[in-house]
Amino acid sequence: MNAARGIAIGILILIIIGVVAFASVKIVDAGHRGVLLHWNAVDLTQPPLEEGLHFVVPFQDDVVNIEVRTLKYANDARSASRDLQTVETTVTVNYHPDRESVHRLYKNLGLDYEDRVIQPAIEETVKQVTARYNAEELITKRPLVKDDIESSIRERLDQFDIVTEVISITDFEFSPLFAQAIEAKVEAEQNALKAENDLRRIEVEARQREANAIGVANANIAEAKGEAEAIAIINKALAENPNYLEWLKTQAWDGKLPLVVGEGGTPFIQIPVSP
Secondary structure (H helix, E strand, O other): OHHHHHHHHHHHHHHHHHHHHHHHEEEEOOOEEEEEEEOOEEOOOOOOEOOEEEEOOOOOEEEEEEEOOOEEEEEEEEEEOOOOOEEEEEEEEEEEEOOOOHHHHHHHHOOOHHHHHHHHHHHHHHHHHHOOOOHHHHHHOHHHHHHHHHHHHHHHHHOOOEEEEEEEEEEEEOOHHHHHHHHHHHHHHHHHHHHHHHHHHHHHHHHHHHHHHHHHHHHHHHHHHHHHHHHHHHHHHHHHOOOHHHHHHHHHOOOOOOOOOOOOOOOOOOOOOOO
């Protein structure tokens, strides 16, 4: 009887030891940080627990795992542009809780911080930013709109110890009627640009043709001027030396005498004879 009671007590002691040992050991999973709780109250005096095995005071302390890897939140926010066009914006945010401040995040917001903070921050930011631009500017100035939305979301989430990594605006959607109007305007602008380019091309070609015509005219003028100068030179030579014309004839003669010469005829070239 005593032996059985001793065995039962020993088993009970082992169970108690096992329970205490189990309650004393806490594991923080990979990619997480542990928030230490004392009687369910967040201990802000201790930094968040790193990954791995940790020993705590059994039944008094507990550890809450919070993931600090990159997380993704996507949301469709409906808003109105400055010209009162309805805009549906798809925003995707990659973020993670600040690894050194997850205990404050848990104390202030709990584990559902995504619904409490991130979603309202995105919706309010998109409404505020899109209201500054008209619908056309939301398309043509998309990088600027993205920068405004991104900086505002970062500023809002930073105060809650949430680190924003990447913010993507995947789409701006408008009403079908407005989308058709934008498409028609873009097409008209493209046609106008094409017409302007064609006009410039025609002007360039016209200037080229004009330049070519001027070049030909200048060449003709130069040729005529050269012929006039040659005639003037010949006239001057004839005036100074009557035999100059006979010399020109000798330059033009091919060295062949005419086969038939009329009676009393004389050669058409007079070759000077030395005295």
